[in-house]
Amino acid sequence: MELDSLWVKRDDLTSQLYGGNKLRKLEFILADAKRKGYDSVMTRGGIGSNFCVANATICNKLGLLPVAALVDQPINPIVKKNLLINLYYKNELYYIRKGSRAKWLKLWLNLKKRNIYYMLTPGGSVPLGTLGYVNAELELKNQIDKNNIPEPDYIFVACGSAGTVAGLALGLKLAEIKAKIIAVQVSLFIGYEGTVKLAYDTRDMMFKFDKSVPEVKIDNIIFETDYFGEGYAKPTDEGLAAMELIKKTQKMELESTYTGKTLAALIGFANQKHNSIKEKTILFWNTFNSRDFSEILKKMKYKDFLKIFTGFSKNELVAPDVNFIRKI
Known part of the structure; x- marks a missing residue:
């Protein structure tokens, strides 16, 4: 695999308490639980x-x-x-x-x-939790504007309960970033249609609070299903190899259920489309907790x-x- 511009978004370091994508969702959800007195x-x-x-x-x-x-x-x-x-x-x-x-x-x-109890759906993938990843995409936009990272052409991220992908897709549209999201299937929980619906539901929730939120068309998600393997939480050879590669070269820990399969998809994509994407900017969004x-x-x-x-x-x-x- 040879790429001129490969970057990692280190969401594994989002908090001193617990890293990964869960914290971005819980930031808004648990605030709501406290507000409602639970x-x-x-x-x-x-x-x-x-x-x-x-x-x-x-x-x-x-x-x-x-x-x-x-x-x-x-x-x-x-x-x-x-x-x-x-x-x-x-x-x-x-x-x-x-x-x-x-x-x-x-x-x-x-x-x-x-x-x-204040009841959460699996993964916190409701509009309020998904808002955390709209916010994450706006954070990325800020990093792009500061020249910390070039604007990506492709963003690779795991798709389980879909809140992360839906939030990123909506955030990209609101930030007017043209990148495509490669959503790597890691569970049978939700598919493409459900992910897109969640993005629209989140936009509608935002509009209730701020009428300046524009209407958008969510057409920036590519669903990748070839790296799922035999099922949820069941490791694949490609995923394990990808984990070993990034650990050896970048001293970064991944896991086999989500991020290992996602990195394997990125590697497969780069190898398959070598000539056409060599000069593109690819961002791997690390959703694992490394704390x-x-x-x-x-x-x-x-x-x-x-x-x-x-x-x-x-x-x-x-x-x-x-x-x-x-x-x-």
Whole structure:
């Protein structure tokens, strides 16, 4: 791979508490929770969900109680680490057994009806959370205007729950930047149409508060589906190779669920279109958290924690009745 102008947007360093794309969404969402007087914030995701960990981390800082409804996903070291961080921050967890999505939805709807918790969708991908990435794109515009970075022709970013991509797409239009977003599929949660709709919904929300927000046409997203592999959180050979390459050359850590697959797509794109894009500016948007939790993890008694769960080696979780987690 040879490119004349390849850049990285280091969202892994967005906060001293927790890096990655989650913080930009939570900035507006948790402010809304505080404004409305909630003292508990509930989200949902896989057992290794980075968003659930980010929510727990920031809720702890803001004096809010974090709550999460978790479903199965393939076990890897990051999943285990995130479960330990959840334990440290006293994240109140509901565990929904594999194949029990109907129970998950029933729990979610019942709790929402009771109005106990401020309820977050997976990844915080609602217009209010997506606003964080409109803001991020305007931040990039400011960096371009200051000549910190040339205006990109292509932006590569992971697309899971779609809030990041939708916000960037809208932000590009508002900032009048002509770049195309290569949205790399990493989950089955949402597709192209849902991503575009979220961008328009976010624009409409902004217009309610500021009538000067112009109408835009969201036509700057290219959905890349060839690097998804066998499923969510399942590593691919290309993704692992990309992670190793950037670690070796740039001393930068990625992970296999989101950013590894995204960088693999960038490499594949560059190799395939070598002659036509060699002189283009490409931006890799790093959405991973690179903040170090080693001191927190040292405080956790891993053997005690493992007593809560069995079946890690079988990629299943079976939880006994303990206070830390509620079975469903």
